[in-house]
Amino acid sequence: MCEQIRIVLRNAGNINPENIEDYLKNDGYLALAKALESTREEVIDIISSSNLRGRGGGGFPTGLKWKFTMQAKGDEKYVICNADEGDPGAFMDRSILEGDPHSVLEGMTIGGYAVGAKKGIIYIRAEYPLAVERLKNAICQAKEFGLLGENILGTSFSFDIEIRLGAGAFVCGEETALIHSIEGSRGEPRNKPPFPSTSGLWGKPTLINNVETFANIAPIILNGPDWFRQYGTKNSPGTKVFALAGDVKNVGLVEVPMGTTLREIIFDIGGGIKGDKKFKAVQTGGPSGGCIPIEYLDTPIDYDSLQNLGSMMGSGGMIVMDEDTCMVDVAKFYLQFTVDESCGKCTTCRIGNVRLLEILEKITSGNAHLEDLERMISLSNVIKNSSLCGLGQTAPNPVLSTFKYFEDEYKAHILDRVCPAGICKNLIRYEVIPQNCQGCTACARVCPTQAISGELRKPHFIDQTKCIKCGSCYSTCRFNAIKIV
Amino acid sequence: MPKIYINGDEFEASENDTVLTAVQKFGGYIPTLCYLNLKDINIENKPSSCRVCMVEIEGRKSLAPACTTPVSEGLRINTLSRQAVEARRTAIQLLLSDHPQDCLQCPKNGECDLQRIASELNIVKNPFMGKTTNYKQDISTAIIRDPNKCIMCRRCETMCNDFQTVGVLSAVERGFNAVIKPTFDLPLEETACTFCGQCVAVCPTGALEEDSYIDYVWKDLVNEKKHVVVQTAPAVRVALAEEFGFEPGTISTGKLVGALKLLGFDKVFDTNFGADLTIIEEATEFKERLENDGFLPMLTSCCPGWIKFLEHQFPDLIEMPSSAKSPQQMFGAIVKSYYAQKANLEPKNITVVSIMPCLAKKYEASRKEINSSPDYKDVDYVLTTRELAKMIKEAGINFTTVPERSYDNPLGESTGAAAIFGRTGGVAEAALRTTYEWLTGRELRTVEFQALHGYESLRVAEVDINGQIIKIGVAYGLGNARKLLEAIRDKKIDLHLIEIMACPGGCVGGGGQPYHHGNFEVIKKRIDALNVIDRTKIIRKSHENPYILRLYNEYLEKPGSEKAQQLLHTHYLEREWL
Ligand SMILES: Cc1cc2nc3c(=O)[nH]c(=O)nc-3n(C[C@H](O)[C@H](O)[C@H](O)COP(=O)(O)O)c2cc1C
Ligand code: SF4
Ligand code: SF4
Ligand code: SF4
């Protein structure tokens, strides 16, 4: 049986997020005090040897990023907290900001001290009004207590934090797009290098980390890198917050040590599949991630193992899918999201992903040929290898991973023109099983196109030319008299 | 100096090389579509958006765009990697999949970078066809935008925003619908666009093109009732030959005139005559302002792109430009009055066509208040250098063997001062040659003012006239104009005369010239060629042009006379910045 370990969510739900004294009572700002007594190098050393990796998705070593930003030359430097959290269904960062805003402020301030910045900016989704409210309140209180502003804790270090509301696009979570958005330009990414650590906001060295990354900082400073490294795996120490969702009994946020297996999360914590159906796959990493089948349920998850499986850690989305899921349809769903969210700057993402989606549509509508699969794979690889930013580079992951693990399902759509899960409308038919039909007329009454005819107490009949495959009859019938073929 | 490896060969790159520049220095080739580096004017467009320049770099998971990847010690670049080449091909196929399959009817056919690279990459079929975007064309007096042909290279945006600081064009919408649009999605005509055409000059495809008036000109040429007169701007004669395979900087005045005569124009005159006339009127006004404490600095007014910029962006400085019309418009006014009288023709039966390096000239000719009579336009049709080349080709004229001919008189004679109108610093220099002699009463021995020569985009020169230091500013590019004007407005700089041209290097780099394809050397060679023309002229000062003197004697009386005011001067309008 596995356990949740709460580092990041240590206070969330346990303290009053609107009262700084509650945070202070729980060792709040002790780490900041300790950091200010150390040199910048010492602080960075602690973060480096903790092996903390960025929780915003990429998993870049946080200590190294801090070091680069510290070493970069610049009269001014900035710290940015990325709170744009745009993955569909993700709310890890929001819970931290709402439940424990000071943990993020403290992490940012330590970061500011370490890299030599005086100004911090939290770039947060406008859709998070409560989090914004609590952050504002926390900033005020921290200033009153001398924990933010001029001469923090009586030292010569000054640091201020400002809040910026996001422009509302998913791609604005990408760090260079985020910076453009703060600068008032079109929120679109640019090629890296240069990385923000050398040329970020207004061309100045900028440290940009995710909310959860910052929330990890204070405990690491306070308890030391060895303490942190006892959790998780060698290459991915610590914990990770996941938003467990989908066809699983217990949905919600979980914080588990890295290296926990998917099975433990889904079955021990999540309580298994809803309605006692069979597990089919789990999608991690949101639209940039992939689908992992049952064979890999016992993989201990960290940044690298997920990537090896063709998926991603991403920001921690985890969607469980049962046997009634069509994997081609799932790929289509995620790709539709990226197509809608692409900024349109580079060719391979702007047009490539639309073409990829068109191929998937062709497959799910039963019009594809085997060559389309070849096109799908080669196009996916070009999009992955050639796109400008992470959004495009990872967009084909849902397609590639579902194809890798569920090739038969793709082929069934193409060769047999059937959707094995009974999801793809063009490939299914609703038919009445005359033996079961009681002629209750319930189906005929709900059908929006009057496709169902039949006399009372006699078996009914569905006119396929009128049926729009909405499934209303199927869910209405109480006698299991309608089947999907 | 990082040591790198290009396809296995060692190469010493320099510190700030990118993969692209290193490979180019090495003598290799990587196709590029969005990248544009005009370092002479400090403009670099590197959105790395087209993804056509992909190369493989050893040890990296993904491919890298050559245009924006810096070199570093030990970098191993494979430009020939099959994977990279396939990625380039796919990028082009994707661009073409959302593009009108329209080359045969496209004005850019043969000059299009997309078409060229598609052919280089041997694209003969496209497995990625699908839905396409569908935008309406936006047709203005000077420019046609066809967003369906746009590949989002962002070059136009960079020119309009960074070089011209007009900021009319920018990317809007997202994803598949991302597109370049004018301010508030207005037709270009209703925006603060100056029609400088620098967006057109760099657009790699047919998404931005001049609005062509060729058909109207053909119609009048065959209409016996029409007496069709053509004028050619100074910058045309040093660029036209490029369209026929000659080296940039080739002077083809004689062939130009010869070809125009073969095309059937009744008279082939010279805008340079109008330029000399402009100098007389402008120098008169300048002298007047200097002597009578008038508005200073006086700004030149021969570039309509610049004038429109001023009207939108600095309406408070609207008194500063000279009221003298541009050479094109002076010429038109004189043809429809003086020449009409002399040739015994009704102005409405004369068609004035001008061949210009410029798109803004099309717009200038359409300005209502610029005409000297409400009954007709002084200049009927403006064609660009490129359009003239198309007419010559269409007619089947072999430009290489066209016999050289001379301009017709009386409006075909011009001085060296007029020739340099086509280059940056030239108008100021021409004006000085005349002003100097008028103010001092002495002959100017060294007619060239070296301080006004050169390629830099912002220059200041000082000339001692009668012990008074006359300070002259020269700028090209409207961004530089903005800097000068802001300095003037803030009283940080004090100048007497300022020459402003919208285009890089002046009109030689105009939006209607043969495409330079990102090579600024082409523009420099055209500048040098204009200086050669100036030096080979016997008369190099406008006020010594005998036909100009005759014009005043016979018709205009004297510079600045009432008649001159009515025909040769105009006024400017305050406009909004949209
Ligand atoms: C399309 C896209 C969206 C992203 N959205 C977010 C986001 O919402 N929050 C986040 O922290 N990082 C996001 N990232 C990652 C950031 O670019 C950046 O790597 C991260 O903020 C760095 O912080 P970390 O090192 O602490 O992970 C996104 C990246 C891409 C490509
Ligand atoms: S990959 Fe997509 S989101 Fe990223 S820059 Fe290219 S078009 Fe924009
Ligand atoms: S823009 Fe280029 S590729 Fe497109 S139709 Fe015109 S010539 Fe062909
Ligand atoms: S013509 Fe000049 S001002 Fe107008 S959009 Fe193009 S670059 Fe901008």
Ligand code: SF4
């Ligand atoms: S209009 Fe032309 S220059 Fe502008 S982005 Fe499109 S293709 Fe590029």
Ligand code: SF4
């Ligand atoms: S500089 Fe010359 S070519 Fe350019 S807009 Fe002005 S007049 Fe036209």
Ligand code: FES
């Ligand atoms: S030329 Fe390099 S991405 Fe366009």
